[in-house]
Amino acid sequence: MTEQSRTNNPTPTARRTVLAVSAAALAGGALTACGGGDEKEPKQESGNAATPQTSGPAASESAPGTAAKALLKSSEVPVGGGTILKDEKLVVTQPTAGSFRCFTAVCTHQGCLVNKVEAGTIDCPCHGSKFQVADGAVAHGPATRPLAEKKITVAPDGAISLA
Incomplete structure (x- = not known):
């Protein structure tokens, strides 16, 4: 086989890899589209990012010198x-x-x-x-x-x- 024919004809291994990756991507997209639950995760907002509080008091006095809007x-x-x-x-x-x-x-x-x-x-x-x-x-x-x-x-x- 000449050098040119090798570059124009990918090896069976390379073809299988491309096909396997493509099939996995399609399968993942199909599973996402048919997702299981009715509930959606809350969307993360940009800008005023805050960490949800899981315990402790929700409100407290501001620390001196803090400048939150x-x-x-x-x-x-x-x-x-x-x-x-x-x-x-x-x-x-x-x-x-x-x-x-x-x-x-x-x-x-x-x-x-x-x-x-x-x-x-x-x-x-x-x-x-x-x-x-x-x-x-x-x-x-x-x-x-x-x-x-x-x-x-x-x-x-x-x-x-x-x-």
């Missing part, structure tokens, strides 16, 4: 309810007087944004999921996972910011 004032969050910050995709709640919590406003069922806070729940308009204002837990399905919590701070002047 205030989301809103504590006076804007009704006791027993909450305020939705549509642009930030967040909801800040005040389950009891002086206790503030913050959750993603992205429903864990299908990724819709919640649209109201009333009667102690954070409500999604798409399929009727409801979440508790106190801890983001599912109060009514179809969602099965709670809203992701975001750590916040409350400054002495009442400014609430992401921690």
Whole structure:
């Protein structure tokens, strides 16, 4: 076999490798398209990235010298309810007087944004999921996972910011 014919005719091993990689990529795409669950993972937002808090108090006093951008004032969050910050995709709640919590406003069922806070729940308009204002837990399905919590701070002047 001449040098030119070898470069124009790939070896059977190279052909098999290309075919195997292509088949794997197609199979992976098909499995992704036919994915299992109804629920979607909350989308990660860029910009104001915050780590979900898994334990401990949700709100604390700001440390001196920190300069976080205030989301809103504590006076804007009704006791027993909450305020939705549509642009930030967040909801800040005040389950009891002086206790503030913050959750993603992205429903864990299908990724819709919640649209109201009333009667102690954070409500999604798409399929009727409801979440508790106190801890983001599912109060009514179809969602099965709670809203992701975001750590916040409350400054002495009442400014609430992401921690």
